[in-house]
Amino acid sequence: MKTRKEIESACRAAFPYTFPILTGFVFLGIAYGIYMHSLGFSAIYPILMSLTIFAGSMEFVAANLLLVPFSPVSALFLTLMINARHLFYGISMLDTYKGLGKKKFYLIYGMCDESFSINCTVNIPKNVDKGWFMFFVTFFNHCYWGIGAAIGGIFGSLVRFNTEGLDFVMTALFVVIFIEQWMKEKKHHSALVGLGLSALSLIIFGGEHFIIPAMLMILTVLTFLRKPLEKIEVAA
């Protein structure tokens, strides 16, 4: 069967790209499970939350939301604010996720930072099915996160190895992907706008509130740069 072979080859091609995330997610997932354990939740909470929410930093926040007085509306708004960056991911992937049928739904559902950054920048080998490749990147990441959370939730109290700083693995992954993207593109306006304005926004507004102003500033500057940047595109 041709399709089965296609699926297998996409699965094999996708795995190496997710390997750094295997390390990062299993560790972060464990950290999340331990955290939930320390708050007094049984293992079923981190397992179900990691599989349904699947947005790393939001799940730590969600743990706190379960400990404060019941307020579903503020939970919704807080989530929208923290995860607003996904809107930019979606706009970036409108074209890439086009025409992928039912897989598209899962690809959007599982579009966490890590799945997005791989699927958005990777050069998929010509003989590999694009849809299945991106499906497996997303699916592997989803599994790592769920497995990590399960391990942490169940065995959380037994960990003795000093893991402080291990979460830097995710930062390192994003830096590598940023550099790869940088080397691929001829002009760096957009990368510099994103980096510079986000840093500026972080300095002005602080860690809790910087994302939305940063997104608005990026949008404004990129809109003003449209004419000159499109001129460069045409010339290139």
Add this chain to the structure above:
Amino acid sequence: MTMSITQQVITIAMVVLGTMLTRFLPFIVFPSNKPTPKYVQYLGRVLPSAVLGLLIIYCFKDVSLLSGSHGIPELIGVGMVALLHCWKKKMLLSIAGGTVTYMILVQLVFN
């Protein structure tokens, strides 16, 4: 625990709903069977690089330049990743090298 199970389920459902709204909204507003406006197409081309920059800064949102270790271990860690990657271009080596450097710094030097 102050919440009932039902209230917990509703709270988690709200977080799922919020997350999914942010992920699905662009695809709902600009469905693939209709032509996407030129301006949005332009954004789709330039946003990836910008948002990767945002993502890096996002990792540093809890770092304070004025207190603690002043972000020095983070800066050295990122520098290590960039250096290794420009030199060898091996993704796993760059990530492992940077992370180990960072862990040594926060566990032994800046503790």
